[in-house]
Amino acid sequence: MNDSRSFIARHAIGKPVRGQALVASDGFSARYDLDRLAGVFSRPAHKLAGQSYVGRILVLDTAKGGVASAWMLHEMASRSKVPLAIVFNTVNPILVQGAAFGGITMLAGFDTDITQAIPHAAEVEIDPVARRITLL
Amino acid sequence: MNLNDEERAILAGEAGPIAKLCLEHQIAVGDFFGAEDFVPVTQAHIMADTESLGQAGVMWLEKLAKTEGGQRRVRIPTITDPRGTDFAKAGQLRQTEWMVALERRAVDAFTALGVSMTDTCINYQTIQAPTRGEHVAFGDTGVVIYSNAICGARSNFEGGPSALAAGMTGRTPRYGFHLDAQRQATLRIRTDFTPRTLNDWGALGGVVGRLAGNYWSVPVVEGLEGAPGSDAMKHFGAAMASFGSIALFHLVGITPEAQRLQDVGGDKLPVAHRVGQAEVQALQQAYAVDKDIDVVVFSAPQLSLYELRDLAALCEGQRFVRPLLAVTSPQVKPDADRLGFTQRIEAAGGSVLSGMCFYQSYAREIAEANGWKRLATNSAKLVNILGGYGYVPMLASMERCVEAARTGRIE
Numbered sequence: 001m002n003d004s005r006s007f008i009a010r011h012a013i014g015k016p017v018r019g020q021a022l023v024a025s026d027g028f029s030a031r032y033d034l035d036r037l038a039g040v041f042s043r044p045a046h047k048l049a050g051q052s053y054v055g056r057i058l059v060l061d062t063a064k065g066g067v068a069s070a071w072m073l074h075e076m077a078s079r080s081k082v083p084l085a086i087v088f089n090t091v092n093p094i095l096v097q098g099a100a101f102g103g104i105t106m107l108a109g110f111d112t113d114i115t116q117a118i119p120h121a122a123e124v125e126i127d128p129v130a131r132r133i134t135l136l
Numbered sequence: 137m138n139l140n141d142e143e144r145a146i147l148a149g150e151a152g153p154i155a156k157l158c159l160e161h162q163i164a165v166g167d168f169f170g171a172e173d174f175v176p177v178t179q180a181h182i183m184a185d186t187e188s189l190g191q192a193g194v195m196w197l198e199k200l201a202k203t204e205g206g207q208r209r210v211r212i213p214t215i216t217d218p219r220g221t222d223f224a225k226a227g228q229l230r231q232t233e234w235m236v237a238l239e240r241r242a243v244d245a246f247t248a249l250g251v252s253m254t255d256t257c258i259n260y261q262t263i264q265a266p267t268r269g270e271h272v273a274f275g276d277t278g279v280v281i282y283s284n285a286i287c288g289a290r291s292n293f294e295g296g297p298s299a300l301a302a303g304m305t306g307r308t309p310r311y312g313f314h315l316d317a318q319r320q321a322t323l324r325i326r327t328d329f330t331p332r333t334l335n336d337w338g339a340l341g342g343v344v345g346r347l348a349g350n351y352w353s354v355p356v357v358e359g360l361e362g363a364p365g366s367d368a369m370k371h372f373g374a375a376m377a378s379f380g381s382i383a384l385f386h387l388v389g390i391t392p393e394a395q396r397l398q399d400v401g402g403d404k405l406p407v408a409h410r411v412g413q414a415e416v417q418a419l420q421q422a423y424a425v426d427k428d429i430d431v432v433v434f435s436a437p438q439l440s441l442y443e444l445r446d447l448a449a450l451c452e453g454q455r456f457v458r459p460l461l462a463v464t465s466p467q468v469k470p471d472a473d474r475l476g477f478t479q480r481i482e483a484a485g486g487s488v489l490s491g492m493c494f495y496q497s498y499a500r501e502i503a504e505a506n507g508w509k510r511l512a513t514n515s516a517k518l519v520n521i522l523g524g525y526g527y528v529p530m531l532a533s534m535e536r537c538v539e540a541a542r543t544g545r546i547e
Contacts, residue, residue, distance in 0.1 A: 011168050027381075031188070031495075032524045043524035062350040064381045066521075067217075067275045068188035068496075070295020075190030092351035092381050093165065093312060097295040100164040 005135040007110055007117055012131040014105030019084045022056040023120040024048045027064035030072035039081040057085045059118045063092040073098035085126050087133055089114055107133055137166045138173045146305065152206010158301035165298060166309030175271050175310040179213050180303035181259060183275040183296045184246055185220035185496040186238040194238055197245035209250030214303030215263060216246065217276045218493035219255050225489050230505035235498055255491035256465035258438050260287060261366060268392050271314055273302030278374035278437050284384040286369050288392040290314045293383055313384055319393065321356035321386055323348050324405040329413040330361040333533045334371045338516025339416045341372035345380025347409050356386040356394060356402040363390060367440050374437050375516035420531045423519050431508040432541040435463035435494035436518040441471050448477035450538040456485035460541040466491045494518065499525040512540045
């Protein structure tokens with residue numbers, strides 16, 4: 001159940017985290033959108049182009065594109081160039097498989113548009129057991 | 137998830153630590169999606185390029201390959217997507233020694249696990265197409281969407297770790313496109329434009345993918361004329377999967393599950409979008425930002441023998457002033473050599489590469505090493521991907537791309 005500061009997802013995986021949200025009504029693919037060495041969004045058309053995702057909680061609309069993200073999240077985690085967590089309105093299996101393999105916290109599936117509900121740069125907390133993201 | 141006796145035994149470690157690890161991973165994914173149980177699969181297909189795996193992925197595979205005890209090799213036919221290089225042409229691409237060495241380590245580890253290094257994203261054209269209703273665990277979004285839509289097989293997108301897990305356990309969590317309900321249409325699109333070229337098919341797929349928007353959408357398209365060929369559907373599906381993360385579509389009267397609109401529930405949906413030639417041209421025009429070209433690439437998906445035949449005919453008697461790369465599978469390449477297609481393309485100054493795919497082959501690094509930025513291709517999937525790698529990609533017909541290799545400009 002949602003209130004004005006907490007939002008419940010239908011799906012969750014990972015460990016509890018707290019951090020700053022990087023929010024956009026856009027998609028996410030590790031291959032298509034990121035410069036994984038620099039740790040920034042690199043696709044020019046992406047709404048977060050040029051911004052660092054490292055250590056942030058990404059709040060995005062949907063998982064996009066390729067199968068590679070499953071390996072890539074693991075590789076990014078090995079170099080500590082990885083988001084703290086990813087929150088989607090809708091997710092595809094690849095990102096979930098990558099989260100499971102790379103040990104990354106993920107939430108997906110809300111009754112509201114989560115990219116509108118969470119303000120950009122807000123401090124948030126994720127509790128995967130409760131499937132909840134909370135504005136702090 | 138409900139586990140049967142065999143799965144409980146695997147989870148208890150009776151099949152060894154690798155199978156246990158794989159099943160635990162699959163249960164985590166299955167639990168996320170609310171899968172009730174596992175479904176047996178007959179084939180698995182793994183994304184295996186080191187640009188995706190990275191050093192960390194290769195080390196993980198090597199550790200797995202050295203693990204003692206129990207089952208150490210895949211249970212079902214398990215094959216691979218393109219590698220990150222063509223070992224015979226790595227120097228020409230100016231790939232570095234570390235890239236090639238990492239590729240060799242990945243090949244050794246996969247091979248030790250019983251994986252067959254087929255290095256292809258067109259296994260449905262070259263290895264063995266799945267049949268209607270066959271449950272499989274395929275990686276590469278283009279392979280999945282073709283298998284689901286054109287073959288009527290059943291697969292979700294399986295990333296590398298999950299596809300390997302499916303190979304090891306012979307099963308995958310039963311969710312998504314393994315379920316009848318998920319395969320019904322969710323979005324009805326009408327078109328009055330039937331493409332004739334592969335770039336137009338790809339662009340139409342891209343338009344539909346953008347409209348559909350996410351993995352769980354299943355577009356049904358009505359209005360296409362005739363029976364498009366396998367290469368057309370390959371580009372159409374690959375682009376739709378790339379632009380929209382779509383894993384299944386239906387074409388009324390063409391694809392096996394949608395002989396009639398009502399077969400997939402399309403008759404209960406309003407026509408949400410009308411797509412014509414203008415939308416297809418607009419997508420391509422959006423990429424037409426420069427007339428000068430540094431490199432021409434035919435890849436993503438790998439070329440079939442028929443595509444190489446057409447390309448060879450266009451290259452006959454030409455002399456290129458820009459690199460032209462044509463990428464195919466290790467299964468097609470020997471036939472292209474034997475039939476003279478390779479010789480005709482390379483006599484014009486082009487190169488036929490095998491077992492890799494351009495965007496999976498350290499695209500950013502080879503761009504910097506070769507001074508490539510402005511790229512022409514007939515693959516809508518490739519233009520969608522390469523922007524993130526620093527390229528300015530342009531989408532055009534095979535004929536215009538060959539002309540661009542000859543003149544250095546795309547008109």
